[in-house]
Amino acid sequence: MHTRIEEIADGIVRLSTLVPEIAPPAGFTFNQFLVRGDEPLLFHTGPRRMFPSVRDAVARLMPPERLRWIAYGHFEADECGAMNEWLAIAPRAQMMQGAIGCMVSLADVADRPPRALADGEVVDLGGGRRVRWRDTPHTPHGWDAGVLFEESTGTLLCGDLFTHLGDGPAVTDRDIVGPAIAAEDAFRSSSLHPAMGTNIRGLAALAPRTLALMHGSSYSGDGAAALRALADDYDRRAAARPA
Template identity: 70%
Template sequence: MDTNVTEIADGIYRLSTYVPEIAPPAGFVFNQFLVKGDEPLLFHTGPRRMFPLVQAAVAKVMKPSDLRWISFGHVEADECGAMNDWLALAPRAEVVHGRTACFVSLNDLADRAPRPLADGEVLDIGGKHLRWFDTPHVPHGWEAGVLHEETSGTLLCGDLFTQVGNGPALTSGDIVGPAIAGEDMFHASSLAPSSGATVRRLAELKPQRLALMHGPSFAGDAAAALNALAADFDRRVGVR
């Protein structure tokens, strides 16, 4: 395996590892996003076994031990499995997440105390501003959330729009159809009557880019893509 590095917005780098053995024959990608600033942030750590690959990818952009913030969408191995490896490597690094995740999991799991963020709170990393949004049960656990990098309009949206295959790093093509097919395949989302409304709240941000964990990043009418995904969630749970 190799981890490819692509700058998808000014100072935001997609670190992508393709694993053909998962969901064959299409395979599956695992993406992390490095946000540069005075206090750089890594969104998703990757699982522990990918730590050497992700560390080497970060080293192509900056000194890994200078990492300041570690965040992710929810508590799951591919999102935060290497969290403590990063804390050991980067002496100033702290995990930053929503209050729910800190209270129920990260205060215990993280080797250093995490910094909790309230819904709508901004983390200023110097040159970039990341606003946290709680998205409980979207797509998975009750601690789920996303970060919106406001200077570039990039929504770090975690497992939303999950799809199989190894496409381009950045696309303006359809990400909704492949996401619907991915949900049909994995049934991974914790769907409820509130799921569509949660996604539509993100559409109201009118992001310019969507940084997908499993799939290509998207540049285009991101609000329309989010609204279409919300409509599919509504369809699946019978919301009219």
């Protein structure tokens, strides 16, 4: 297992591990994002079995024990499965997630008390880095779902939004909506409900310049347009769902 290191925006590094056994022949990437700052943040931990590889990748960038914050989109093994391994090696690190996520899962499973974030709350990482939490319940799935927006670079840490197959470049300016639609057709992993389109269009209002994807290539370009197109597809799916 090998985790690659690629900067996708100023001070935001993608840690990417390809698992070819998932969805062959294209394979499937699992991506974490290190946001540099005076108080570095790791978005997604990866599953526990990936921890040694991801830890070694972080160690090539900074001492892992300097990590201050660990966050994720929603409670799932590939997003937060290695949280306690990270807490064990980084004594100042603290988990943070939305208030719902802390209430229903994180406060019980994390080895240290987490920081519960209100919708729209900003955390100053120092060094000019500020991340804003946005609640996105059941979008794409999970009552606790949410995303982080790094304000200085305009980078939206998307979690499972725009998930697609394959091992493409770290960053692309090509279409990511079509591949995301194809992956949803294959996996049927999203929670289809009437508010999905509204939730995603709310993220489009942030006008992100980079979309940092957990599965697949990140995107550089008109993030708002991509989000609106994804919202339109979810509206279509919700409308077509049997009553």
